[in-house]
Amino acid sequence: MNPTLKLALVLIIALEISFTQVWTVNVALLVVCFILMIAYRVKLKRLLWLTLVPLFFATALVWSLSLQGSASSHFLIVIFTRMFVYVYMGGVFTQTTEPLMLTRSLEQNAKLPSKFAYGFLAAFNLLPKIRTEVATIRAAALMRGQVLHVWSPQLYFKVILVAMNWSDQLASAMASHGFVEGAPRTHAVTVPLPKWNWWVCGMSLVAVQLGLFWGLP
Amino acid sequence: MKGWHVRDIIFVTILAIFMGTIFFVTGPLYTVLAAALAPAGLQPLANELLLGIWVMAGPLAGFIIRIPGSATLGEFLGAVVEMFFGGIWGASTLISGALQGIGSELGFALTGYKHYGWFTLALSSLTTAIVTFGWDMIKNGYASYHLGFMALLFVVRLLSIFFFGGVLTKLIANLLVRAHVLPSAAH
Structure with missing residues (x-):
């Protein structure tokens, strides 16, 4: 269906x-x-x-x-x-x-703008990398004797910086592969x-x- | 006013997945808490205590991206991520996610997306608590609790949301301001 x-x-x-x-x-x-x-x-x-x-x-x-x-x-x-x-x-x-x-x-049946469809997909495919990153951030802090809890602002701070970095890179990567926001698209x-x-x-x-x-x- | 670009969309989604991942780390905490409180008939309290972490993606996205709709989208995407990766609540996750997002969005909307400070975050916490509690009254039958217990649940929920969605979000924003990632919160 x-x-x-x-x-x-x-x-x-x-x-x-x-x-x-x-x-x-x-x-x-x-x-x-x-x-x-x-x-x-x-x-x-x-x-x-x-x-x-x-x-x-x-x-x-x-x-x-x-x-x-x-x-x-x-x-x-x-x-x-x-x-x-x-x-x-x-x-x-x-x-x-x-x-x-x-x-x-x-995107095709519900007319969701393609920038949303491809933006989501780009990010979803990072899921395994994101899981590793959370573990890395915690381990890196542990090495300095810092325990990052769910309520530690530092944990989120680092996560946000990484998210900003990655979204910049992904957006440029998409642009360099010819993705233009709002342009008409064909579907494979x-x-x-x-x-x-x-x-x-x-x-x-x-x-x-x-x-x-x-x-x- | 800014509009949505592919970069912002990717950012909100990545942030939502990060928040989901962090929440999953606390998954056992919720289960243990719920199991410990269940025999006394207090299981909903576990939910209320931790709800703040759940709804954090909304205010965080709203505070950082500052585009109308970002709080809603951030929280809703968090729900989508949860639905596809390990969550079991399915359709109701999406509905709660959308409602939590709208709840925190209301706080930003009521201040016209202009003021990014304590007042807005407190307002956003309040609107989130009201909207989500209303939904639980319908969906989980909270309406049939005795008034005292209902009030207790609401207060715990409000405090939890204010701590994670208000205080913690502000502390994170402060760090971002110090790192010159966010404009300084003069207003």
Whole structure:
């Protein structure tokens, strides 16, 4: 399915279930997401992780709400299942979507300006380098007997200087490779947006609306 | 007023990834804190205590880049990074990220993107706390807490955001001013 459309669908449903309190729809969404993840061969380890983590947080939140608050049991069930829906829907989305395809699709199908699309991509590809850099900064400080914590301004100071440096270099590199902001572009890879995608998206939304406003518990 | 250029876009994204990476280092801290507080029904407090680190990318980007929308973009991108690299909360991460960004953006917008000092940062912390708390009232059912506990959660959240998004951001900005990376904060 087209990444932009998929993202829009996931976001709309997530917003809707946040504002409504129908646990049956939550459970139905859970089942659908679970089947989709199985169908797309999501690894068992990942699936377990996606189940155990929300299980802990949902249980802790519900426990806390019932100790410190005055929520009805219906509302507690809604909150509990809602958390799983967020995680499972997110799981279906991230496990079936490549960041690269999403950015391409956002540029081509959602008309995101190309400077944003390529700017993001340039930075995302630095991810491994960024991880190493954080470790390097900490190690370099340790050698001078300084421990950099999450609350140390020096850590962020150094990180910001590196970020400025790299973004300068990357921007010049892109310019020297012929990237011109706002210039019309052709695409080596086109992301298709077939008609059936719109049907799937529309039908899913109709189904969710029916479920939410039919009067189900 | 400045507009967005490819260099700024790359900078915000790199900054967002850096913040995400730093946050992941504290991941175990959150889990331990949450687990320790959970039996007493205080698990949300762990969230409130550490939320400040989470929302720091917003004020930091807003304070350094000074283009309207930079706080929102910085925080939102942080959420995108989290979603794709190890985060499990998926769609709700994006929504919270956007809301946190808008929350801190409001502080800068209310002062017309002209004043970069304590007042703006304090205002931005307040707007972030209000917007995100409103969202948690809807999404996580905070609205059904007893009033006293709700107030406690809000105050802890505000303090955490003010410490990381206000005090720490100002200290970092001071360092950047001393290094002549940022214009001196005369106003």
